[in-house]
Amino acid sequence: MEIILSAAIGILSASGIWLVLRPRSFQVVIGLCLLSYAVNLFIFSMGRLTPGAPPIMPKGGFIDPTLYADPLPQALVLTAIVISFATTALFLVVMIVSRGLTGTDHVDGKERSQ
């Protein structure tokens, strides 16, 4: 599983990086989304993988923390998801506003000069 997940993180990041380096603003938006998936998975994986044991506790009794998934990275990812949602939205709006003002969807607001 670890191999699959790290490969997944790698592919998501590589696609994201490639897109972020592209000249069209929409490509950058998609790239940022892919990168945020990759980073969320990355953060998540920092707590190591634990299938089938969500950090939802019984009411009372002793708890062996090694049996449950690490809740902290999950909480961090939740915050990160929210923030990246917000910032993606913002970037998107800036993108369309820029498209309107500059007449091109190139990230520099002008086509590459020859």
Add this chain to the structure above:
Amino acid sequence: MTRLVPHPVLSASLVLLWLMLTRFSLGYLILGTALSLVAGWAYSALHPAKPRVRRWRVIPRLVATLLWDIILSNINVARLLLTEGRGTRRSAFMQVPLKITDENALAVLAIILTATPGTAWLEYVADTGTLVLHIFDATQADHYRDVIGKTYEPMLMEIFE
């Protein structure tokens, strides 16, 4: 009462939905009721007119027919899909003039036709009352025309109009 619970049926179904989602307890019931009231008001803000359901007792009959139809068409379509390699199947477009015009009834009909594999609702042209369907197996065209026109449409008209 109407002001408080503008859509009693809706609110009741919502409470039921709530109880399905959670587990039954008095606390949940109270909470669910409160929420369903809020949801009911919200709905009535959008849709002050109550959809009138005239005959309740038709509903179980409709559901039973539908379930049976779904099973049959599942088998039918699965078989066709698996044997399609033989290339005998043809699909077809067909137009069905509808008598019902109530939008709720139409929605239910759409649900029925979609839940039944083999028929796909393509478009309903409101000003002509024509329904355009796509059917997976062209040979079944008449069957579907019958089912819609003679089974479901009357039942829906009974319920809604």
Add this chain to the structure above:
Amino acid sequence: MSATILTIALGYAQVALALAGCLAGTRLLRGPRAQDRVLALDALYVSIMLLFLVTGMQLGTAFFFEAATVIAIMGFVTSVALAKFLFRGEVIE
């Protein structure tokens, strides 16, 4: 015995659903038209929702249920928005 039966059945179901997801995925990638991709995404959503349920059964936990519910209730919003965009060129007007 029952555990064995269930394990086999659920294991099969898992692979079958994943495969279904995969097939939807190929359509998602191949298209050819935009409507095919939207339909494929919808199919992928459903496969994954079913996979959630099956995996939940396999592990004996109900914790997959919320995610499945969200897909069931809200998955259509994505598809509807995409479809409306195809039809009208804008989502909200």
Add this chain to the structure above:
Amino acid sequence: MSPLQAVPLFIAIPVAIMVVLGSTLTLIGALGFARLTSFYDRLHAPTLATSWGTGGIIIASALMFSVIEGRAVIHEFVIGLCIVVTTPVTLMMLARAALQRDRAERSPVLPEDMQLRPQHPEPPAQG
């Protein structure tokens, strides 16, 4: 102890059957979806998953968890209900979009009588 072992055999068998049925139908649907050649044909394929594909699995799930938890667990039916209610919306909106695009392009996929919207029998006279 795996929770699966707590399921008695007479429940386990129907559960297994339903699960296999549901997933198989879904798989068949997906197979068709991948193989069918026209969009309108493909439109039918996922409904296998959203009808009895989903149905089988939610019934199995409800059955199994009811037994494990010793009470009626029916929240799965919410899923079923929602799928049944929302799938048509998706499909009909998508289908109509496809229809419109095909009509605009005069696509050969559509037969001649489908190239135009069904017209009103007597077009309303201009006032």
Add this chain to the structure above:
Amino acid sequence: MISEHMIIAPILIPFVTGALMLLYDDRQQREAKFWLSIVSTAAQLLIAVELVVRAKTGGDISDAEGISFYLLGDWAAPYGIVLVLDRLAAMMLVLTALLAIPSLVYAHAAWDRQGPHYYSLFQFLLMGLNGAFLTGDVFNLFVFFEILLAASYGLLLHGSGQLRVRAGMHYIAINLAASLLFLIGVSLIYGVTGTLNMAHLANLIAQVSVEDRPLLHAGVAILAVAFLVKAGSWPLSFWLPTAYMAAAAPVGAMFAIMTKVGVYAILRLSMLLFGETGGASTGFGASVLIVLGMATVLFGLLGVLSSQGLGRMAAHSVLISSGTVLGITGFALAGGGPAMLSGALYYLIGSVLAAGALFLLIEPMNREDGGIAAMLALTADAYGLDDTDLDEVPDAGLDIPAMTVLSICFALCVLMLAGLPPLPGFIGKLAMVQALIAQTALPAGLAWAFIVLLIVSGFATLIGMARIGIQTFWASDIALPRVLALEITPVIGLLVILALTSLKAEAMLRYTTGTARALHDTEAYAYGVFATPRVADRSEDPAP
């Protein structure tokens, strides 16, 4: 009781003000919003001053050599999030508030009408800045960074327009990417050490195993890249001049402190983690910081020389100051001793205030005829569907000898940024150079190279600014611009503060020296957090 919660006030006051103003009507109650903002910011200033006093003398809640801690949610460190007030944080809080008030007043001249919700965004920016300075938790730092960034996006784009939107897009894209790096870094640190609390990290770092240490270093290094972007370090700073230049003047003024947040984070974390108690990691990254600092100064210097407009030049001068402090941080990390850090901190205060003042001067200095109304009309609603915002064209102009006042203010800014006497720029550079000459721990060549760069950068600033100043004040024969009292008063205020900074240099240097020493001595910070008792535990003890 109030004093116990004073530490969190710099975060909550702007938050509450910002949120409250969302309930106000944006147009009819703008005046009220302005006054509310002023009151809020003034309160922040007062509290920040009080906190400085506390940091100097030791707090009354828990006293670890002047460092006070605030356990949020009453959870003991390292489990909960903790706010840490030390000399450095307190100083930055005061600086923020000092910059904010003039900027606010200035904005009221016209800029707040360029778009909706200016004051709320402004307060949120303050919240983000203050939070970033106060928090003692790495992930919480991320959150505050995001707050201040989000607010800065909003403020940068305030008023829209092609230039701003284009610059804003670059600014946002790069900062989004940097935020992702931030997350990667933080999570790697958590993965290796299992903690997010800075003090806890400082305690754990010496014990990290040999196999884990490279991963930890990678995490911190990636984190540092995120900070370096904010700090405007070369080669990650090309976006900065355009963005700062494009921003509305009062926003540009606030941006003067934005780079310093990045510098602050680097300073804070590197001293805490890789200071003398860092075990095998001691001094990690010092040489990189020195080199980057020098490269940044060089870049800023070239930029100042080659800029045609004052805005770009001001932005590059911000880079110079940022690079200077970065480089000195590197030196301090490499064992250069607290004296130069003290000078750098003092210099930072002066350069932030001066850059702020300069940004406020840009627009009045370049104002063509048409004045503010024309500027507002330029950004009015595109469709003409909404009621225009031009309901109240400002008319608080005072008939002041604009050129004279403007030129004096400009000259003072130049003196400060070029490091010429008698302003703090000179004293700060003097302190740094003295310490660099006197230090023995570092290779002399590097230190001398840095000294030369410091001097040359000041000189370049002088050349560039003199060029612009001569062009603006001497060579142009346009009529005197009309300058509003609301615009010029904040500038004068900032310059008065600068003058005081210079006059009270000794006291301030004493403070910064204490700050630098505290930064070098991580023990008080690293262990103080854990000694702070929860209220719940305190109440269980029989009260003494």
Add this chain to the structure above:
Amino acid sequence: MAEHNLFLLLACLPFATSLILLTLPQGARGASSWLSALSMAGGLAVLFAFLPEIQAGNVLRARLEWVPSLGMNMALRMDGFAWLFATLVLSIGLLVVIYARYYMGRNDSLPRFYALLLAFTGAMQGILISGNVLVMVVFWELTSFMSFLLIGFWHQGAAARDGARTALIITALGGLCLLVAMLMLGHAAGSYDLGMILRAGEKIRAHSLYGPMLALFLMGAFTKSAQFPFHFWLPGAMAAPTPVSAFLHSATMVKAGVFLLVRFAPVLGGTEAWFFAVTGAGCVTLVLGAVVALYRHDLKGLLAYSTISHLGLITALAGIGGRVALLAAIFHICNHAVFKASLFMAAGIIDHETGTRDMRRLSGLFRPMPYTATLAIVAAAAMAGVPLLNGFLSKEMFFAEAVDWHNGTWLDDALPYFAIVGSSLSVAYSLRFIATVFFGPQATDLPKPPHEPPAWMRRPVELLVLICLLVGIFPALTLGPIINTAARSVAGADMPYYKIAVWHGVNAPLMMSLAALGVGTLIYALSAKSISDGPEGPFLLHRIRGQRVYDWLLFRLTWRLPRLALRWLSTEALQPQLRLLVLTAIAVACGALWGALSFASDLRLHAPNPGFGLLWLVGAACAIGAAWQAKYHRFAALVLLGGAGVVTCLTFAWFSSPDLALTQLLVEVATTVLLLLGLRWLPKRRSEIAEDKLLPAKVRRARDLVIAVIGGLGIASIAFAMMTRPLISNLGDWFLGNAYYEGGGTNVVNVILVDFRAFDTFGEIAVLAIVGLTVYALLRRFRPAPESVEAPDQQTLADSPSLDDYLYVPSVVMVWMFPVLIMVAGYFFFRGHDLPGGGFAAGVTLAIAFLVQYIGTNVRWVESRITVLPIRWMGIGLLVSVATGMGAWLFGYPFLTAHARYVHIPLVGEVPAATALLFDIGVFATVVGAVVLMLVAIAHQSLRASRRREMDEAAAARKEVA
């Protein structure tokens, strides 16, 4: 004590006066000149009060603490040298003030002029009397700055601006060098106190930094005193009003440089390096300045180069550094100040009264202005070193030093020749000045008919010329004692009294003087014609002018080169910047990990699940597909992004994070709709970009692909290394153990979010609110691209059904979903603390519920039925959450301290009641507000566009009717 205060008064008086002057109105000419003159006179009075002390050889001190920790205090120190110099400055300053009162025109603001002049005087005086070398640098830079303003006083002219800027740049550069030099000096001497440094000469000369110290010090001194090759700023400075020139060239500014050389000669001097550098530069400057002076046609230009030449002489003396040499240097400083001030004033009078300074036009002025001519002739004679005038005496002393003093170097041997050449040229240009301006035929084509100036404009010149004569004839009676005191204070108290006499007998210096007079006359006689016809400079040399070299260099160094460098070193395009960011991150990570990254010896691996693997095949393919399609098939990319997203959700769920799966799914829906809403405003790319197929584009893509692959590999391997490491004890363990007992909830993630780390959540909702506001604000000013203002293509098709028709049936179901989604939102909200869900999930759900209504119908339909005020929701949400947090204060707990307990309600039983729930309500409301605000703000653009279309159509229709 009184003395101390007087001393401080002396230091502050000019600055204080300057400030007062600044507040005077423009027209206050009389008041401002009186005030300035009184200030100067007051300073002089103070100085004369100090005279007895000074004569007694005492050093006066005063001290104000400024930055003691940096060794920088306002320490004032006055010895004989400083006293003499200060007196010189103030007295000439007084004369300049008087002169300027009549010289400056009606349009000039005299108060401002005097304010600058006094501030400059104060700064100059500060250099002289500061007792701390750092403070000296402070004043040093201040003189640079003030002289910049003075030179540029008539800034309407380009020459003034350029001259001012050149002066500023050169002297400020020197000042910065001097600063470093002083820092080194202080470091070597262990103190910045001038007295201490003056005593630490040996230590300093032995210090390892002596070389650089000397170089930097001389940079400072030479730039200020206009020594070759930094001389060129001084002629440029004559663009200043003449009173300023008179002041700068005589007693101040340039003299600050030589003051410094003389002052520090005992400390830094005495070495060969010093001698060669200082005397060498001095000699070159002496000759070169004189040569150029001879060739200038501009009166002030001649005087300016003469100043340079004389400064060379003083510098050469300082380089020699012996006691007598220093005394001679001091003496010449005074003499030069007197005659040069008078000459400049005379030149100013000529300029003022004739309207030109060009010696080719000026001629025969003796007749119309005989008094002025006489004065100028005497002063010029002093400059030429004619006996019985002061210039003669100090020059004689220079000759004596050149001949008598030896250190055995070649430069030493060459000194007499330099001296003779310099002096001869000095005679020549003085002669030229006198001969061309005052004699010959009277010029007729002058801009103004020449006549004598107002009497008070001449008085200062008269006084100065009188001094020239008095000192020249009775040196021992006039300046002798004080010059000796000054020299003693520089060279040491044990220096014997040097008697300055007019007549030393027939000796080598006298012969040299006579030779110089003769040769000089000869030179002028031979070259007069060719000079006045020739270019403004000696043969060939006029082509290589310092100013031009400087301009060339300055332009290259401060404009062309930086711009070029920046073009190479930076970029304004986004892509390279992002590439750099990625590369930097890769580089630092590699730097930390290269050769050091190790995987755990016992890999912690879970057996791969085929289903999971299969779905990630889809996920990865979707990611790559999205990357592939995003350029031309945005819609496809968007759908593929959705595919990758849903597989990511699956992963969260699979590895035990139901909350994450839930939230990610919800956000996914919102994001997709958002992107779609945005896509409406990105017009289709009509044609593919031709350039894309070309090789450079391919190379760029290949390079980025490599970067992307490396980045992906890197992050994947780091992730793998971390995931397979053994579990460590961490904060998560504590949260697991304490969530229920301490936080009162079983869903640990939620307890973390609303309790343990609620502060993060608190910040997170702030981010959401801010972004919501920003989006809203930005869209208020939205101008769509022209191509997308029109309704989308689909809507303009001939056979297109209306929106209502399209949504006729779907909208029914979508409206049905509204209450259902509200229930679901409530469901997520209330179970959050114990099970997956929570305020955020609930908020997004409710927002989607609204969204579905907007999609299912249209904006007007929805908004005529329900009013959502998203900004209100946000405001209230934020306030609720902060109020909950602050509620803890009432009970004496810190912000956000949660309180959880079970409340017993009859019939219902135990109900959990936690303040965290209240906090979550705040989160919920904020999220609803922010998400709805963003979606609706974008959605409204379509409405605005269509409203605009409708308005246009209506207008067109009206037009048609009319």
